[in-house]
Structure formats: structure tokens, C-alpha cells
Amino acid sequence: MATASIPISPLDEFGIKIDAKEASREAVHDIIDSWMDEVDAMTGGAGLDSIVKESFKMRQELMGKIVEQLVKEKCSDELNRETMVCPNCGRVLNRRDMHERTVETMIGEIRLRRPYFYCTNCKKGFHPLDDVLILSDSVKQWDMQEAGANVGAELPYNKAQEIFEKLTGLSMSDHTMHDIVDVLDIAPSAEEIEEKVGRVAKGKKWRPIMVLTIDGALVPTRPDDAKGKGKGRKKVRAKRAKWEGEWREEK
Ligand SMILES: [Zn+2]
Helix, strand or coil, X not given: CCCCCCCXXXXXXXXXXXXXXXXXXXXXXXXXXXXXXXXXXXCCCCCHHHHHHHHHHHHHHHHHHHHHHHHHHHCHHHHCCCEEECCCCCCEEEXXXXXXXXXXXXXXXXXXXXXXXXXXXXXXXXXXXHHHCCCCCCCECHHHHXXXXXXXXXXXXXXXXXHHHHHXXXXXXXXXXXXXXXXXXXXXXXXXXXXXXXXXXXCCCCCCCCCCCCCCEEEEXXXXXXXXXXXXXXXXXXXXXXXXXXXXXXX
């Protein structure tokens, strides 16, 4: 029996093997087929609204799977990577394992199964695909963080969470919303802001989005009679709130 020769795959304009691309597109067509069957079975007879609502509910499942396939196409080299050079010590590392990770994006969940490397010298593990894809360390990726921050900056967190979920069909706890917006309780100094930005940005390629909101904070106001009469600096600093102070809500 003759042994089958390994076919030489021509490359397309993006350098993706055409055979692999065709197989990938076929997989996408299968995904769409079964998705349509599912939506079809779920929707009642009539009404665009019912079809749209069902499609909306299930769109993330479809889009997530399509993106997974696109990642497989675009990052096939990374996904098949056997070795890497440790960025800290320069040693060549062999692939240890394949690790799964699910990330959440505005178009839905995306499951990744990518190579894992470990440097025994530096005692540090690496997932090079995560760097290629510029993933956020958190489950919720940059597009979700940005959308959450936009809503969270405008509304109280519990309300922001409710609106976000209603409009996107995606979940985001008010705790996460809080973390994304990252409340600075008291007006910080420039050094504190720099330190905070540095800490949040550490190990990330993208600069973090910083949103400063001042809302619902009560600011003490002083009555006119609290003003000093004399010119120039006083030797003794006035003690605060000796009088019945008025408070104003800052927006
Ligand atoms: Zn190393």
C-alpha cells in the first residue's frame, strides 16, 4: 500500500493555509446551520419580535463560536507552538500543556485552548497566545470593561449593572462595575494617581481607562461669618466645623 503524501497547502493572501481555511469555513457553516435550527425551534409562528428576541438571546453563542474559529485561523501558529524563549532569562522552553480559558466579550464568551509554557529557572508560566491576542487578565475583556465603565461613570453601580444587562444581555456585577470604574474615594494627589495608573497598567500592553466621577459626595461649606476679617495669613489655623456647617451635594 502506498503511503499518502503530505499535501502542500497553498497560502491565501493572509498567509493562512487554504485547506485549513476551507475546513474552518465549513465548520462555521455547520455552526450557523445548527444555530438556525435552534432559533427556529425556539421561536413561535409569527411576529418579527419573537424571532428577533430569540436571535438576540442566542446571538452570543453564535458569534462566540465564529470568533473562536477566526482565532483558530489567524493564530494557528501560536496554537500549535511547541517552544518559546523565556522573556526573562532567554531559555528555550518546551510546551508543557494546553490550558483552557474562557473570556467574555461584548459579542459573547470565547473559549480558548492554548499552549502553556513554564520556566523552572524563573518559576513563571506563560501563555503566549494571550499576549498575541492582547487579552486582559480579567475574564471581561477590554470592550466589556470600556462599555461597563461608560455606564458605571454615569449611573450608580446597581443601576448601571441593571441597564448594562438589559441592553447587552451580558452580566456584570456591580462589584465588577466598581472595580472597572475604580473609585477613588478621596481626591488623590498627582503622585497617587500615577501610582494607581502604574499599578493597574502593570503587565498590560494597553493603557487603562481612567474615569473619575464625583457623585453624591457631600462637600462642607462654610458660612460667611467663618471668613477671617484680617488680611494675610493667620497664625492659627481655624478649626473646622465649630459652627453648624452646611453641606452641599457635589455632582
Ligand atoms: Zn526564564
